Amino acid sequence: MNNPTSSSRQTSRLKIAMVLFAGFLISLPLAGFARDGQGESDKYGRTSVMEETIISLPEATFRGIILEEALQQRRSVRKYSSREMTLSELGQLLFSGQGVTETIHGRQLRTAPSAGATYPMRLYAAVNNVEGLPNGIYLYAPASHSLKLVEQGDFGTPLMAACLGQEYLKTADAVLIITAIPERISHTYGDRSMFYIYMEAGHIAQNILLQAVSLGLGGVPVGAFQDRKVNTLLPIEAGKEQTIYLIPLGTL
Numbered sequence: 367m368n369n370p371t372s373s374s375r376q377t378s379r380l381k382i383a384m385v386l387f388a389g390f391l392i393s394l395p396l397a398g399f400a401r402d403g404q405g406e407s408d409k410y411g412r413t414s415v416m417e418e419t420i421i422s423l424p425e426a427t428f429r430g431i432i433l434e435e436a437l438q439q440r441r442s443v444r445k446y447s448s449r450e451m452t453l454s455e456l457g458q459l460l461f462s463g464q465g466v467t468e469t470i471h472g473r474q475l476r477t478a479p480s481a482g483a484t485y486p487m488r489l490y491a492a493v494n495n496v497e498g499l500p501n502g503i504y505l506y507a508p509a510s511h512s513l514k515l516v517e518q519g520d521f522g523t524p525l526m527a528a529c530l531g532q533e534y535l536k537t538a539d540a541v542l543i544i545t546a547i548p549e550r551i552s553h554t555y556g557d558r559s560m561f562y563i564y565m566e567a568g569h570i571a572q573n574i575l576l577q578a579v580s581l582g583l584g585g586v587p588v589g590a591f592q593d594r595k596v597n598t599l600l601p602i603e604a605g606k607e608q609t610i611y612l613i614p615l616g617t618l
């Protein structure tokens with residue numbers, strides 16, 4: 367027979383076990399938290415070029431128009447001027463998509479929300495006409511607000527071909543490419559992971575498009591593309607990472 371003291375001890379033990387278990391569950395999605403900080407690591411055995419060429423971006427301190435004006439003015443823009451995009455503008459666009467805004471208990475939170483803070487998304491820039499930056503494909507590193515060179519070269523023509531001949535993929539000053547690494551989120555969210563990935567891509571894309579308006583730039587979200595053709599231009603290991611959305615951006 368249970369006496370009241372042993373029953374209250376059992377209840378206390380049960381409460382402690384529940385708290386510990388809840389803590390464990392909460393920590394699961396945060397396990398890979400800083401991955402994009404140090405995280406464009408060569409987890410997939412990627413090229414040494416990425417480690418060698420790192421471009422620090424100017425601090426993202428731009429203050430532009432108010433949100434309501436940006437919302438009012440946003441339109442898909444597919445024609446751009448010949449003026450080069452500045453490195454500051456590119457940095458601000460990348461920051462709006464995936465920049466680190468706050469560190470809480472050692473955890474880096476970003477401009478765009480992420481399911482369970484799993485951060486499965488990556489942001490690449492295919493640079494075509496940016497002041498002082500050699501053309502090529504770069505990976506954005508949120509933690510250091512920097513770019514890592516993936517491959518130098520002109521990617522406008524293959525990007526246009528991969529996007530069913532849409533010419534602004536070639537004429538844009540930079541094309542931001544949003545990809546996802548599903549395994550970062552699937553441990554936690556299983557079958558819902560791909561839904562969350564598409565939702566996160568929407569958050570990131572809208573941040574970038576509104577930021578472009580505020581900077582006086584133009585951009586358009588592009589969903590019509592051949593996945594495999596875009597993937598082959600990126601340092602993607604088949605089945606591990608995939609292209610979700612592209613955003614050509616340019617000066618007006």
Ligand SMILES: Cc1cc2nc3c(=O)[nH]c(=O)nc-3n(C[C@H](O)[C@H](O)[C@H](O)COP(=O)(O)O)c2cc1C
Binds near residue numbers: 441
């Ligand atoms: C998921 C999605 C995919 C899109 N794909 C393309 C595309 O491949 N090419 C393009 O020129 N515009 C694309 N757009 C832009 C739409 O054509 C555009 O948002 C729509 O015409 C409304 O115009 P607005 O953006 O100026 O408001 C896409 C928009 C969304 C939301």
